[in-house]
Amino acid sequence: MTMAVTTTSHDRDLADMRRGACPALSAPMMSGDGLLARVALTAAISPGQLIGLSRLARRHGNGMLDISARGNLQVRGLSTTAAPLLDADVRALDLPLREGLAVEVPPLAGMDEMEIADPRPLAEAIREGARGITGLAPKMSVVADGHGQLRLSELLADIRLVALRVEGEVRWKVLLGGTEESGRVFNVLRETQAVEATIGLLHRLSELGPRARGHDLAGSLAESAELDMDRPGGGMPASSHPRVKGPFGTFVLAGNLCATGIGPAFGQIVAEKLVALCSEATRLGIRSLKPAFDHSLIFFGEQESCKALTAFAAENGFITSAADSRGQIATCPGSPACASATIATHEIAARAAAECGDLLDGSFKLHVSGCPKGCAHPQASALVLCGTAAGLSVIHLGKASDLPFATAAFADTNAALRRLADLVRSERRAGENSAACLARLGSGHLAATVMSGRP
Numbered sequence: 001m002t003m004a005v006t007t008t009s010h011d012r013d014l015a016d017m018r019r020g021a022c023p024a025l026s027a028p029m030m031s032g033d034g035l036l037a038r039v040a041l042t043a044a045i046s047p048g049q050l051i052g053l054s055r056l057a058r059r060h061g062n063g064m065l066d067i068s069a070r071g072n073l074q075v076r077g078l079s080t081t082a083a084p085l086l087d088a089d090v091r092a093l094d095l096p097l098r099e100g101l102a103v104e105v106p107p108l109a110g111m112d113e114m115e116i117a118d119p120r121p122l123a124e125a126i127r128e129g130a131r132g133i134t135g136l137a138p139k140m141s142v143v144a145d146g147h148g149q150l151r152l153s154e155l156l157a158d159i160r161l162v163a164l165r166v167e168g169e170v171r172w173k174v175l176l177g178g179t180e181e182s183g184r185v186f187n188v189l190r191e192t193q194a195v196e197a198t199i200g201l202l203h204r205l206s207e208l209g210p211r212a213r214g215h216d217l218a219g220s221l222a223e224s225a226e227l228d229m230d231r232p233g234g235g236m237p238a239s240s241h242p243r244v245k246g247p248f249g250t251f252v253l254a255g256n257l258c259a260t261g262i263g264p265a266f267g268q269i270v271a272e273k274l275v276a277l278c279s280e281a282t283r284l285g286i287r288s289l290k291p292a293f294d295h296s297l298i299f300f301g302e303q304e305s306c307k308a309l310t311a312f313a314a315e316n317g318f319i320t321s322a323a324d325s326r327g328q329i330a331t332c333p334g335s336p337a338c339a340s341a342t343i344a345t346h347e348i349a350a351r352a353a354a355e356c357g358d359l360l361d362g363s364f365k366l367h368v369s370g371c372p373k374g375c376a377h378p379q380a381s382a383l384v385l386c387g388t389a390a391g392l393s394v395i396h397l398g399k400a401s402d403l404p405f406a407t408a409a410f411a412d413t414n415a416a417l418r419r420l421a422d423l424v425r426s427e428r429r430a431g432e433n434s435a436a437c438l439a440r441l442g443s444g445h446l447a448a449t450v451m452s453g454r455p
Protein backbone atom coordinates (compact mmCIF):
# COMPACT_ATOMS: atom_id res chain seq x y z
CA MET A 1 0.00 0.00 0.00
CA THR A 2 1.37 3.42 -0.95
CA MET A 3 2.14 5.67 1.98
CA ALA A 4 0.00 8.80 1.77
CA VAL A 5 1.65 12.19 1.50
CA THR A 6 -0.36 14.50 3.72
CA THR A 7 -1.83 17.61 2.19
CA THR A 8 -0.45 19.67 5.04
CA SER A 9 3.18 18.65 4.56
CA HIS A 10 2.96 18.94 0.78
CA ASP A 11 1.39 22.40 0.96
CA ARG A 12 3.97 23.57 3.47
CA ASP A 13 6.80 22.30 1.28
CA LEU A 14 5.30 24.04 -1.75
CA ALA A 15 5.00 27.29 0.21
CA ASP A 16 8.68 26.98 1.14
CA MET A 17 9.54 26.32 -2.50
CA ARG A 18 7.69 29.46 -3.67
CA ARG A 19 9.75 31.64 -1.39
CA GLY A 20 12.48 31.59 -4.02
CA ALA A 21 15.08 32.87 -1.60
CA CYS A 22 18.48 33.52 -3.15
CA PRO A 23 21.55 33.75 -0.89
CA ALA A 24 23.54 36.72 -2.18
CA LEU A 25 26.90 37.72 -0.74
CA SER A 26 25.53 40.68 1.23
CA ALA A 27 22.27 39.01 2.17
CA PRO A 28 23.09 35.43 3.16
CA MET A 29 20.26 33.05 4.00
CA MET A 30 19.95 30.66 6.90
CA SER A 31 20.58 26.99 6.24
CA GLY A 32 21.02 23.92 8.44
CA ASP A 33 24.70 24.60 9.08
CA GLY A 34 24.51 28.38 9.51
CA LEU A 35 24.27 31.23 7.02
CA LEU A 36 24.97 30.59 3.35
CA ALA A 37 26.47 33.33 1.14
CA ARG A 38 26.55 33.20 -2.66
CA VAL A 39 29.48 34.49 -4.71
CA ALA A 40 28.21 34.93 -8.28
CA LEU A 41 30.80 35.85 -10.92
CA THR A 42 30.47 37.39 -14.37
CA ALA A 43 33.88 36.36 -15.74
CA ALA A 44 36.81 33.99 -15.17
CA ILE A 45 39.07 34.29 -12.13
CA SER A 46 42.57 33.01 -11.45
CA PRO A 47 43.28 29.81 -9.48
CA GLY A 48 44.97 32.08 -6.92
CA GLN A 49 41.74 34.05 -6.43
CA LEU A 50 39.82 30.83 -5.78
CA ILE A 51 42.48 29.81 -3.26
CA GLY A 52 41.86 33.15 -1.55
CA LEU A 53 38.11 32.56 -1.49
CA SER A 54 38.57 29.00 -0.16
CA ARG A 55 40.69 30.31 2.70
CA LEU A 56 37.99 32.86 3.53
CA ALA A 57 35.43 30.01 3.58
CA ARG A 58 37.60 28.32 6.21
CA ARG A 59 38.27 31.52 8.16
CA HIS A 60 34.70 32.82 8.30
CA GLY A 61 32.54 29.76 7.59
CA ASN A 62 32.70 26.04 8.32
CA GLY A 63 35.15 25.41 5.47
CA MET A 64 32.55 23.92 3.09
CA LEU A 65 31.90 25.42 -0.35
CA ASP A 66 29.22 24.54 -2.88
CA ILE A 67 29.31 24.96 -6.63
CA SER A 68 25.62 25.30 -7.43
CA ALA A 69 23.78 23.75 -10.38
CA ARG A 70 23.94 27.15 -12.15
CA GLY A 71 27.65 27.58 -11.41
CA ASN A 72 27.60 29.92 -8.42
CA LEU A 73 30.04 29.52 -5.55
CA GLN A 74 28.50 29.33 -2.09
CA VAL A 75 30.23 29.65 1.27
CA ARG A 76 28.56 27.66 4.06
CA GLY A 77 28.39 27.75 7.82
CA LEU A 78 28.66 31.48 8.52
CA SER A 79 27.62 33.10 11.80
CA THR A 80 25.82 36.45 11.83
CA THR A 81 29.05 38.17 12.88
CA ALA A 82 31.20 36.33 10.31
CA ALA A 83 28.92 37.01 7.30
CA PRO A 84 29.74 40.77 6.98
CA LEU A 85 33.44 40.02 7.47
CA LEU A 86 33.30 37.52 4.61
CA ASP A 87 31.47 40.10 2.49
CA ALA A 88 34.24 42.68 3.04
CA ASP A 89 37.09 40.20 2.55
CA VAL A 90 35.59 38.76 -0.65
CA ARG A 91 35.24 42.26 -2.09
CA ALA A 92 38.94 42.84 -1.32
CA LEU A 93 39.82 39.89 -3.58
CA ASP A 94 38.79 42.03 -6.56
CA LEU A 95 36.64 39.31 -8.13
CA PRO A 96 34.28 40.09 -11.05
CA LEU A 97 31.24 39.93 -8.78
CA ARG A 98 27.81 39.97 -10.34
CA GLU A 99 25.59 42.77 -9.17
CA GLY A 100 22.02 43.08 -10.28
CA LEU A 101 20.23 40.90 -12.80
CA ALA A 102 21.66 37.45 -13.57
CA VAL A 103 22.49 37.34 -17.29
CA GLU A 104 24.30 34.04 -17.80
CA VAL A 105 26.43 32.91 -20.75
CA PRO A 106 28.01 29.48 -21.38
CA PRO A 107 31.43 28.99 -19.75
CA LEU A 108 33.31 28.80 -23.08
CA ALA A 109 31.64 31.93 -24.51
CA GLY A 110 34.00 34.06 -26.60
CA MET A 111 36.67 31.32 -26.83
CA ASP A 112 34.69 28.65 -28.62
CA GLU A 113 35.23 28.40 -32.38
CA MET A 114 32.11 26.29 -32.67
CA GLU A 115 29.72 28.90 -31.28
CA ILE A 116 27.55 30.75 -33.77
CA ALA A 117 28.07 34.07 -31.96
CA ASP A 118 29.84 35.37 -28.86
CA PRO A 119 26.94 36.10 -26.48
CA ARG A 120 28.96 38.29 -24.07
CA PRO A 121 28.38 41.71 -25.73
CA LEU A 122 24.65 41.00 -25.88
CA ALA A 123 24.67 39.85 -22.24
CA GLU A 124 26.51 43.00 -21.18
CA ALA A 125 24.07 45.22 -23.07
CA ILE A 126 21.14 43.49 -21.34
CA ARG A 127 22.84 43.83 -17.94
CA GLU A 128 23.36 47.55 -18.59
CA GLY A 129 19.85 48.07 -19.93
CA ALA A 130 18.32 46.31 -16.93
CA ARG A 131 20.00 48.61 -14.39
CA GLY A 132 17.27 50.57 -12.69
CA ILE A 133 14.51 48.05 -13.44
CA THR A 134 13.15 47.26 -10.00
CA GLY A 135 10.66 44.83 -8.58
CA LEU A 136 11.78 41.75 -10.51
CA ALA A 137 11.59 38.27 -8.96
CA PRO A 138 14.70 37.58 -6.84
CA LYS A 139 15.63 34.61 -9.03
CA MET A 140 14.90 36.28 -12.36
CA SER A 141 17.43 35.07 -14.92
CA VAL A 142 18.32 35.76 -18.53
CA VAL A 143 20.42 33.25 -20.50
CA ALA A 144 22.36 34.30 -23.61
CA ASP A 145 23.65 31.24 -25.43
CA GLY A 146 25.95 31.49 -28.47
CA HIS A 147 25.24 27.86 -29.45
CA GLY A 148 28.72 26.42 -28.92
CA GLN A 149 30.21 23.25 -27.47
CA LEU A 150 28.86 23.82 -23.96
CA ARG A 151 25.33 25.11 -23.80
CA LEU A 152 22.93 26.23 -21.12
CA SER A 153 19.96 24.50 -22.77
CA GLU A 154 18.90 22.63 -19.63
CA LEU A 155 19.02 25.58 -17.25
CA LEU A 156 15.69 27.24 -16.53
CA ALA A 157 15.55 30.87 -17.69
CA ASP A 158 12.88 33.56 -17.59
CA ILE A 159 14.18 34.93 -20.89
CA ARG A 160 16.57 32.99 -23.13
CA LEU A 161 18.37 34.20 -26.24
CA VAL A 162 19.90 31.53 -28.48
CA ALA A 163 22.11 32.32 -31.48
CA LEU A 164 20.98 31.01 -34.87
CA ARG A 165 22.41 31.35 -38.33
CA VAL A 166 19.73 32.35 -40.81
CA GLU A 167 20.81 32.74 -44.46
CA GLY A 168 24.38 33.43 -43.36
CA GLU A 169 23.46 36.01 -40.72
CA VAL A 170 23.30 35.76 -36.96
CA ARG A 171 19.89 36.03 -35.34
CA TRP A 172 18.81 35.54 -31.74
CA LYS A 173 15.85 33.38 -30.90
CA VAL A 174 14.10 34.81 -27.82
CA LEU A 175 12.25 32.33 -25.62
CA LEU A 176 10.15 32.81 -22.50
CA GLY A 177 10.34 30.50 -19.48
CA GLY A 178 11.48 26.90 -19.15
CA THR A 179 14.46 25.18 -20.69
CA GLU A 180 15.51 25.65 -24.30
CA GLU A 181 13.24 22.75 -25.22
CA SER A 182 10.21 23.76 -23.15
CA GLY A 183 10.42 27.60 -23.42
CA ARG A 184 7.94 29.40 -25.68
CA VAL A 185 9.43 31.18 -28.69
CA PHE A 186 8.70 34.90 -28.53
CA ASN A 187 10.56 36.11 -31.59
CA VAL A 188 13.74 35.81 -33.72
CA LEU A 189 15.66 39.09 -33.97
CA ARG A 190 18.94 40.79 -34.83
CA GLU A 191 21.22 41.51 -31.87
CA THR A 192 20.17 45.13 -31.22
CA GLN A 193 16.49 44.30 -31.50
CA ALA A 194 16.97 41.26 -29.26
CA VAL A 195 18.51 43.44 -26.54
CA GLU A 196 15.68 45.99 -26.84
CA ALA A 197 13.05 43.23 -26.76
CA THR A 198 14.61 41.68 -23.66
CA ILE A 199 14.67 45.02 -21.82
CA GLY A 200 11.03 45.54 -22.82
CA LEU A 201 10.11 42.10 -21.47
CA LEU A 202 11.91 42.84 -18.21
CA HIS A 203 9.93 46.08 -17.86
CA ARG A 204 6.69 44.14 -18.37
CA LEU A 205 7.74 41.63 -15.72
CA SER A 206 8.60 44.47 -13.35
CA GLU A 207 5.10 45.92 -13.83
CA LEU A 208 3.58 42.53 -12.99
CA GLY A 209 5.46 42.41 -9.67
CA PRO A 210 8.07 40.30 -7.92
CA ARG A 211 6.21 37.01 -8.34
CA ALA A 212 6.02 37.29 -12.14
CA ARG A 213 8.30 35.01 -14.15
CA GLY A 214 9.07 34.64 -17.84
CA HIS A 215 6.53 31.89 -18.42
CA ASP A 216 3.77 34.22 -17.18
CA LEU A 217 4.35 36.39 -20.26
CA ALA A 218 4.55 33.48 -22.68
CA GLY A 219 0.84 33.02 -23.41
CA SER A 220 -0.18 36.61 -24.05
CA LEU A 221 2.92 37.73 -25.91
CA ALA A 222 3.24 34.62 -28.03
CA GLU A 223 -0.27 35.21 -29.32
CA SER A 224 0.63 38.67 -30.56
CA ALA A 225 3.95 37.69 -32.19
CA GLU A 226 4.19 37.06 -35.90
CA LEU A 227 5.92 33.70 -35.71
CA ASP A 228 4.25 30.35 -36.02
CA MET A 229 4.39 29.55 -32.30
CA ASP A 230 2.90 26.12 -32.57
CA ARG A 231 5.93 24.59 -34.22
CA PRO A 232 8.76 23.49 -31.95
CA GLY A 233 11.51 26.10 -32.05
CA GLY A 234 9.28 28.48 -34.01
CA GLY A 235 10.26 26.75 -37.25
CA MET A 236 13.86 27.96 -36.95
CA PRO A 237 16.90 25.95 -38.00
CA ALA A 238 18.50 23.62 -35.47
CA SER A 239 22.15 23.27 -34.49
CA SER A 240 24.52 21.90 -37.11
CA HIS A 241 26.74 20.12 -34.60
CA PRO A 242 25.98 17.70 -31.79
CA ARG A 243 25.48 19.17 -28.35
CA VAL A 244 27.89 18.23 -25.58
CA LYS A 245 25.67 17.38 -22.66
CA GLY A 246 27.84 18.00 -19.64
CA PRO A 247 30.84 20.13 -18.65
CA PHE A 248 33.13 17.26 -17.63
CA GLY A 249 35.95 16.46 -20.07
CA THR A 250 38.28 18.49 -22.26
CA PHE A 251 37.36 21.02 -24.92
CA VAL A 252 39.54 22.48 -27.67
CA LEU A 253 39.25 26.27 -27.95
CA ALA A 254 40.55 29.03 -30.18
CA GLY A 255 44.21 30.13 -30.02
CA ASN A 256 45.74 26.81 -28.94
CA LEU A 257 43.79 27.01 -25.71
CA CYS A 258 42.07 24.10 -23.99
CA ALA A 259 39.48 23.82 -21.26
CA THR A 260 38.89 21.00 -18.84
CA GLY A 261 35.76 20.54 -16.75
CA ILE A 262 36.31 19.20 -13.22
CA GLY A 263 33.80 18.88 -10.39
CA PRO A 264 33.60 17.83 -6.77
CA ALA A 265 31.21 14.95 -6.16
CA PHE A 266 27.70 16.33 -5.72
CA GLY A 267 28.81 19.94 -5.92
CA GLN A 268 30.28 20.29 -2.46
CA ILE A 269 33.92 20.54 -1.42
CA VAL A 270 36.01 21.21 1.64
CA ALA A 271 38.21 24.33 1.36
CA GLU A 272 41.55 22.50 1.71
CA LYS A 273 40.73 20.18 -1.21
CA LEU A 274 39.88 23.14 -3.42
CA VAL A 275 43.10 24.89 -2.36
CA ALA A 276 45.07 21.75 -3.35
CA LEU A 277 43.40 21.60 -6.79
CA CYS A 278 43.96 25.30 -7.46
CA SER A 279 47.56 25.15 -6.21
CA GLU A 280 48.24 22.35 -8.69
CA ALA A 281 46.52 24.40 -11.41
CA THR A 282 48.81 27.35 -10.62
CA ARG A 283 51.88 25.09 -10.67
CA LEU A 284 50.83 23.76 -14.08
CA GLY A 285 50.40 27.24 -15.53
CA ILE A 286 46.60 27.15 -15.77
CA ARG A 287 45.54 30.71 -16.58
CA SER A 288 42.01 30.99 -15.32
CA LEU A 289 38.86 29.16 -14.30
CA LYS A 290 35.12 29.62 -14.16
CA PRO A 291 32.58 27.94 -11.92
CA ALA A 292 29.99 26.51 -14.33
CA PHE A 293 26.71 24.63 -14.57
CA ASP A 294 26.31 21.07 -13.27
CA HIS A 295 28.49 21.93 -10.24
CA SER A 296 31.68 22.17 -12.30
CA LEU A 297 34.83 24.26 -12.53
CA ILE A 298 36.17 24.90 -16.03
CA PHE A 299 39.94 25.46 -16.10
CA PHE A 300 41.61 27.18 -19.09
CA GLY A 301 45.20 26.60 -20.22
CA GLU A 302 47.55 24.83 -22.62
CA GLN A 303 46.56 21.33 -23.65
CA GLU A 304 49.33 19.64 -21.62
CA SER A 305 48.47 21.64 -18.50
CA CYS A 306 44.79 20.72 -18.79
CA LYS A 307 45.68 17.06 -19.28
CA ALA A 308 47.93 17.03 -16.20
CA LEU A 309 45.36 18.84 -14.05
CA THR A 310 42.64 16.40 -15.14
CA ALA A 311 44.85 13.47 -14.09
CA PHE A 312 45.56 15.12 -10.72
CA ALA A 313 41.85 15.77 -10.18
CA ALA A 314 40.85 12.20 -11.08
CA GLU A 315 43.43 10.80 -8.63
CA ASN A 316 41.98 13.00 -5.92
CA GLY A 317 38.36 11.95 -6.33
CA PHE A 318 36.98 14.73 -8.53
CA ILE A 319 34.61 14.08 -11.42
CA THR A 320 36.59 14.54 -14.65
CA SER A 321 34.61 12.61 -17.22
CA ALA A 322 31.06 12.49 -18.54
CA ALA A 323 31.20 8.73 -17.93
CA ASP A 324 31.40 9.22 -14.13
CA SER A 325 27.98 8.18 -12.83
CA ARG A 326 28.26 10.71 -9.96
CA GLY A 327 27.89 13.40 -12.63
CA GLN A 328 24.51 11.93 -13.59
CA ILE A 329 23.04 12.70 -10.18
CA ALA A 330 21.71 16.12 -9.21
CA THR A 331 21.59 16.51 -5.48
CA CYS A 332 21.35 19.32 -2.96
CA PRO A 333 23.40 19.41 0.27
CA GLY A 334 20.55 17.66 2.14
CA SER A 335 20.79 16.63 5.77
CA PRO A 336 22.43 17.78 7.99
CA ALA A 337 23.65 20.85 6.01
CA CYS A 338 20.14 22.11 5.21
CA ALA A 339 17.50 22.50 7.92
CA SER A 340 14.69 21.66 5.47
CA ALA A 341 16.17 18.29 4.52
CA THR A 342 14.78 14.98 5.70
CA ILE A 343 17.37 12.74 3.98
CA ALA A 344 21.17 12.57 3.75
CA THR A 345 21.24 13.21 0.02
CA HIS A 346 25.00 12.84 -0.51
CA GLU A 347 25.11 9.47 1.22
CA ILE A 348 22.20 8.22 -0.90
CA ALA A 349 23.73 9.64 -4.08
CA ALA A 350 27.15 8.11 -3.42
CA ARG A 351 25.60 4.66 -2.94
CA ALA A 352 23.41 5.14 -6.01
CA ALA A 353 26.47 5.98 -8.13
CA ALA A 354 28.32 2.92 -6.82
CA GLU A 355 25.41 0.48 -7.08
CA CYS A 356 23.30 1.67 -10.02
CA GLY A 357 25.91 2.78 -12.57
CA ASP A 358 24.19 1.16 -15.54
CA LEU A 359 20.89 2.92 -14.77
CA LEU A 360 22.78 6.24 -14.82
CA ASP A 361 23.70 6.08 -18.50
CA GLY A 362 23.56 9.83 -19.17
CA SER A 363 20.04 9.78 -20.60
CA PHE A 364 18.62 11.56 -17.54
CA LYS A 365 19.64 13.11 -14.24
CA LEU A 366 18.68 11.18 -11.14
CA HIS A 367 17.48 13.91 -8.79
CA VAL A 368 18.02 13.24 -5.08
CA SER A 369 16.38 16.09 -3.18
CA GLY A 370 16.35 16.78 0.55
CA CYS A 371 12.86 18.32 0.32
CA PRO A 372 10.29 19.27 -2.36
CA LYS A 373 11.93 22.65 -3.01
CA GLY A 374 14.24 20.79 -5.39
CA CYS A 375 17.12 23.31 -5.32
CA ALA A 376 19.56 21.09 -7.22
CA HIS A 377 17.33 20.48 -10.24
CA PRO A 378 14.25 22.72 -10.51
CA GLN A 379 13.26 21.17 -13.82
CA ALA A 380 11.56 17.78 -14.31
CA SER A 381 13.55 14.56 -14.27
CA ALA A 382 12.86 10.96 -15.30
CA LEU A 383 13.41 9.85 -11.71
CA VAL A 384 13.37 11.83 -8.45
CA LEU A 385 13.96 10.63 -4.89
CA CYS A 386 12.66 13.31 -2.56
CA GLY A 387 12.59 13.45 1.22
CA THR A 388 9.29 14.65 2.70
CA ALA A 389 7.79 14.72 6.17
CA ALA A 390 5.79 11.64 5.14
CA GLY A 391 8.67 9.51 3.82
CA LEU A 392 10.66 9.17 0.63
CA SER A 393 8.74 10.24 -2.48
CA VAL A 394 9.64 8.50 -5.75
CA ILE A 395 8.60 10.58 -8.74
CA HIS A 396 8.68 9.77 -12.45
CA LEU A 397 8.83 12.47 -15.14
CA GLY A 398 8.39 15.30 -12.69
CA LYS A 399 9.87 17.75 -10.25
CA ALA A 400 10.67 17.18 -6.59
CA SER A 401 7.43 19.00 -5.70
CA ASP A 402 5.23 16.77 -7.88
CA LEU A 403 3.09 14.00 -6.48
CA PRO A 404 4.96 10.68 -6.20
CA PHE A 405 4.02 7.41 -7.91
CA ALA A 406 5.25 5.60 -4.77
CA THR A 407 6.72 6.27 -1.37
CA ALA A 408 9.26 4.27 0.57
CA ALA A 409 10.64 4.21 4.07
CA PHE A 410 13.84 6.25 4.40
CA ALA A 411 15.77 3.09 5.32
CA ASP A 412 14.64 1.44 2.05
CA THR A 413 15.85 4.30 -0.20
CA ASN A 414 18.89 2.70 -1.85
CA ALA A 415 17.29 -0.76 -1.97
CA ALA A 416 14.26 0.72 -3.78
CA LEU A 417 16.57 2.38 -6.28
CA ARG A 418 18.48 -0.87 -6.81
CA ARG A 419 15.17 -2.64 -7.57
CA LEU A 420 14.41 0.00 -10.20
CA ALA A 421 17.92 -0.39 -11.67
CA ASP A 422 17.47 -4.19 -11.79
CA LEU A 423 14.11 -3.72 -13.52
CA VAL A 424 15.60 -1.46 -16.19
CA ARG A 425 18.52 -3.87 -16.69
CA SER A 426 16.19 -6.81 -17.31
CA GLU A 427 13.54 -4.93 -19.34
CA ARG A 428 15.77 -2.69 -21.46
CA ARG A 429 15.34 -3.29 -25.20
CA ALA A 430 18.25 -3.22 -27.65
CA GLY A 431 19.37 0.36 -28.21
CA GLU A 432 17.04 1.73 -25.53
CA ASN A 433 18.46 4.11 -22.93
CA SER A 434 17.40 4.22 -19.29
CA ALA A 435 15.13 7.27 -19.64
CA ALA A 436 13.25 5.71 -22.56
CA CYS A 437 12.97 2.40 -20.73
CA LEU A 438 11.57 4.07 -17.58
CA ALA A 439 9.06 5.98 -19.72
CA ARG A 440 7.95 2.82 -21.55
CA LEU A 441 7.53 0.85 -18.33
CA GLY A 442 5.38 3.62 -16.85
CA SER A 443 4.56 4.67 -13.30
CA GLY A 444 2.40 1.63 -12.48
CA HIS A 445 5.16 -0.86 -13.24
CA LEU A 446 7.74 1.30 -11.48
CA ALA A 447 5.51 1.65 -8.40
CA ALA A 448 5.02 -2.12 -8.17
CA THR A 449 8.80 -2.55 -8.28
CA VAL A 450 9.47 0.06 -5.60
CA MET A 451 6.79 -1.44 -3.35
CA SER A 452 7.87 -5.06 -3.96
CA GLY A 453 10.54 -4.87 -1.29
CA ARG A 454 8.10 -3.90 1.43
CA PRO A 455 7.37 -6.36 4.21
Ligand code: SF4
Pocket residue numbers: 332333334335338339340341342369370371372373374375376
Ligand atom coordinates in the same frame (compact mmCIF):
# COMPACT_ATOMS: atom_id res chain seq x y z
S1 SF4 B 1 16.07 21.08 -1.82
FE1 SF4 B 1 17.77 20.51 -0.48
S2 SF4 B 1 19.02 22.38 -0.20
FE2 SF4 B 1 17.02 22.99 -1.07
S3 SF4 B 1 15.81 23.55 0.73
FE3 SF4 B 1 15.36 21.39 0.28
S4 SF4 B 1 16.79 20.18 1.49
FE4 SF4 B 1 17.55 22.30 1.47
